[in-house]
Amino acid sequence: MVILKTAYKFRAYPSQIQKSRLHHQMSLSKQLCNLLLEQSQKHFKDTGKTFTKYDMNKWITKFKRKNPDFNELHSQVCQNVADRVSKGYKNFFRRIRERKQGKKVRVGFPRFKSYVSSLTYPQDNGFKIERKRISLSKIGRINFVNHREIEGKVKTATIKQTKSQEWYVTISVEKDDVPIFSNNKPQVGMDLGLKEYATLSDGTKISNPRISNKSIDKLKTIQRRLSKKRKGGRNRRLAKIKLARISEHIVRQRGDFLHKTSHNLVNSYSFIAYEELKIANMVKNHNLARQITDVSWGNFIQYLCYKAENAGCKVVGVNPENTSKTCSGCGNIQDIELSERTYLCRRCGLKIDRDLNASINILTTAGLAGSNASGDVVRPQLREAVVVESGTKFGVSR
Ligand SMILES: [Zn+2]
Structure with a gap:
């Protein structure tokens, strides 16, 4: 069950x-x-x-x-x-x-x-x-x-x-007893990033919604003022509430984006593979705006997981080892600097966008995708075991 x-x-x-x-x-x-x-x-x-x-x-x-x-x-x-x-x-x-x-x-x-x-x-x-x-x-x-x-x-x-x-x-x-079914849409690998919010293995890019500079300026001003207020004083308490109100507003806007995006994804694909550990590693930044971005990856995966079931989609986390270093064309593994936006394979000569390359590898790693000669992606068996999401609160359990 x-x-x-x-x-x-x-x-x-x-x-x-x-x-x-x-x-x-x-x-x-x-x-x-x-x-x-x-x-x-x-x-x-x-x-x-x-x-x-x-x-x-x-x-x-x-x-x-x-x-x-x-x-x-x-x-x-x-x-x-x-x-x-x-x-x-x-x-x-x-x-x-x-x-x-x-x-x-x-x-x-x-x-x-x-x-x-x-x-x-x-x-x-x-x-x-x-x-x-x-x-x-x-x-x-x-x-x-x-x-x-x-x-x-x-x-x-x-x-x-x-x-x-x-x-x-x-x-x-x-x-x-939620029935497991497939919406028979295509399957994708998904690379989460900073430059683009997500890059999908079919070439789709989901851009990162910018938090408006106005909100960030406001946030900074209040933060600065807060630091000058006397500890334990009434003004400090009020400034704290104001600060919280603005950051909660930003988080809410972010939440809207996450809900819409995850909704669209589970209705457009039957299978989505993502990198598991990347999310844990990224939540370590002290910059306020970045903190908000970082936290949202975890939430995004949660939303995907709980929306997927009813939409006939399957969401799977994979081990992120070498997803950036591997050539999605021939399987060659070579180092790539963080600053390099293009993957250039030294063995087969493939030239491909860095994130796109990673997302294709993520789909391959999920073990359900094999590319045939014509490059079509083989559809996974959706009736097989349900994947239990580790580390997410809203996963599927049996
Ligand atoms: Zn290659």
């Missing part, structure tokens, strides 16, 4: 009373989270064992009895806090193991939280979705803009306040 995980995000408008309840709950949930971290550390020191989710929930029950204030937190929200803390610990121990095996990973102890800006209600008993409202237990019925039909089995609801003080409700769902 195939399960598709998707999430819907809606703008929400809590009332003043609801906002203060939400803030109160977030503060309780922050305290609880830090207490659990503390307990886990203590438990580990005393016994050398992990403080399991079961231990946590038992501890919470006892703790609540002594601290009735915490009864205001919905039990499901508490459980979700425990879930998150225990996940953090599991990741921590996994990374220690990986490091022992010689992998280069950063190992950090789960950190104490200075703030919590979201509450998650797992399963559908702490919340109820109505037409224009979502009713959250212990908070009330919150108005939200329900602009899309919610399809599938509702799993969790998360309410979050952004840095610019806007509220959003995210509802995650699972859809069962």
